[in-house]
Amino acid sequence: xxxxxxxxxxxxxxxxxxxxxxxxxxxxxxxxxxxxxxxxxxxxxxxxxxxxxxxxxxxxxxxxxxxxxxxxxxxxxxxxxxxxxxxxxxxxxxxxxxxxxxxxxxxxxxxxxxxxxxxxxxxxxxxxxxxxxxxxxxxxxxxxxxxxxxxxxxxxxxxxxxxxxxxxxxxxxxxxxxxxxxxxxxxxxxxxxxxxxxxxxxxxxxxxxxxxxxxxxxxxxxxxxxxxxxxxxxxxxxxxxxxxxxxxxxxxxxxxxxxxxxxxxxxxxxxxxxxxxxxxxxxxxxxxxxxxxxxxxxxxxxx
Numbered sequence: 141x142x143x144x145x146x147x148x149x150x151x152x153x154x155x156x157x158x159x160x161x162x163x164x165x166x167x168x169x170x171x172x173x174x175x176x177x178x179x180x181x182x183x184x185x186x187x188x189x190x191x192x193x194x195x196x197x198x199x200x201x202x203x204x205x206x207x208x209x210x211x212x213x214x215x216x217x218x219x220x221x222x223x224x225x226x227x228x229x230x231x232x233x234x235x236x237x238x239x240x241x242x243x244x245x246x247x248x249x250x251x252x253x254x255x256x257x258x259x260x261x262x263x264x265x266x267x268x269x270x271x272x273x274x275x276x277x278x279x280x281x282x283x284x285x286x287x288x289x290x291x292x293x294x295x296x297x298x299x300x301x302x303x304x305x306x307x308x309x310x311x312x313x314x315x316x317x318x319x320x321x322x323x324x325x326x327x328x329x330x331x332x333x334x335x336x337x338x339x340x341x342x343x344x345x346x347x348x349x350x351x352x353x354x355x356x357x358x359x360x361x362x363x364x365x366x367x368x369x370x371x372x373x374x375x376x377x378x379x380x381x382x383x384x385x386x387x388x389x390x391x392x393x394x395x396x397x398x399x400x401x402x403x404x405x406x407x408x409x410x411x412x413x414x415x416x417x418x419x420x421x422x423x424x425x426x427x428x429x430x431x432x433x434x435x436x437x438x439x440x441x442x443x
Contacts, residue, residue: 195418198411198414198415198418199218199222199411199415200215200216200217200218200219201215201407201408201411202221202222202225202226202408202411202412202414202415203218203219203220203221203222203225203408204219204221204408205219205221205408206404206406206407206408209407209408221408222412225408225409225411225412226412226415226416228406228409228412229399229409229410229412229413229416230413230416232398232399232409232413233395233396233398233399233413234387234390234395234398235392235395235413235416235417237389237390237395238390238391238392238394238395238396239392239420241307241389241390241391241392242375242391242392242393242420243420244307245307245310245311245374245381245391246371246374246375247371248311248315249311249314249315249370249371249374250367250370250371250374252311252315252316253314253315253316253317253320253366253367253370254320254363254366254367254370256315256316256317256320256321257316257317257320257321257323257324257366258324258355258356258359258363259351260279260316260321260324260325261320261321261322261323261324261325261326261327261328261359262324262325262328262332262351262355262359264276264279264321264325265324265325265326265328265329265332266328266329266332266334266337276322276325279318279321279322280318280322282318283318283319283322287379287380288379290313291379291380291383294313294380295383295384298384304384305384305385305386305388305389306389307385307389309384309385310377310380310381310384310385310391313380314374314377314380317370320366320370323362323366324359324362324363324366327359327361327362328355328358328359328362331358331359331361331362332354332355332358332359336354336358337350337354340353340354364428368424368425368428371421371424372421375392375393375420375421376393377391377393378393378394378397381393381394382394382397392417393417395413396410396413396414396417399413
């Protein structure tokens with residue numbers, strides 16, 4: 141007797157009429173693909189337009205001039221000064237050096253945060269050691285401290301090391317993330333079975349091999365999500381870089397701050413600079429967004 145011929149007699153004896161539907165019909169309906177209705181598409185389109193509105197307005201403002209932006213009503217379509225304003229913002233802010241610096245800073249911070257957070261999250265999730273609960277509580281507790289309180293002692297520390305106006309001043313304090321550690325711990329608790337680690341130990345795998353061949357593959361979906369969030373935060377960080385760096389060795393956000401100076405700031409050039417600073421994030425999401433979304437779905441299926 142095949143599975144599709146069963147009719148679940150026990151369910152027919154009691155339960156709602158919907159529960160007494162033959163199992164064969166349930167199996168036939170289980171493989172059908174769900175289709176969204178027109179209302180769903182309409183709601184999604186509205187949210188997509190609202191999300192894109194700030195970026196579109198930035199591009200429109202970057203294609204106009206200061207006089208037109210000051211008029212009422214504001215422009216609602218693109219002008220002819222986009223490339224001129226982009227070139228002016230690039231030259232005035234020195235975005236060439238800033239782009240390279242931001243790529244180095246954000247890439248290094250992302251790599252360090254993902255690796256160290258995965259290792260720490262694995263230790264808190266699957267390893268048993270003394271005071272693990274207390275250490276985890278202290279790690280989470282650091283998230284409650286406002287980062288502004290650490291600016292003065294951190295700056296004094298970096299100055300004593302002789303790292304003023306150098307990129308390692310921005311990179312070193314953010315290589316480890318308490319949020320990333322807690323995030324990876326919560327993911328690995330359910331996504332990584334303890335039996336898999338024990339099987340690797342029985343096969344003679346060392347701790348380093350267990351991490352490389354067992355932990356990292358299992359944590360890949362969460363690592364992709366954490367990497368994207370960390371890269372965006374590191375790229376957009378402004379408070380600590382504006383204190384630690386100067387205009388001779390800036391990141392993108394520090395460099396863009398110079399566009400707002402002057403008696404009458406040119407808003408169109410400022411918007412053009414903001415557009416240039418946003419483009420690398422859009423390119424990164426277009427290149428790796430599919431892998432990140434796929435990783436999220438893979439993690440959801442495993443969970």
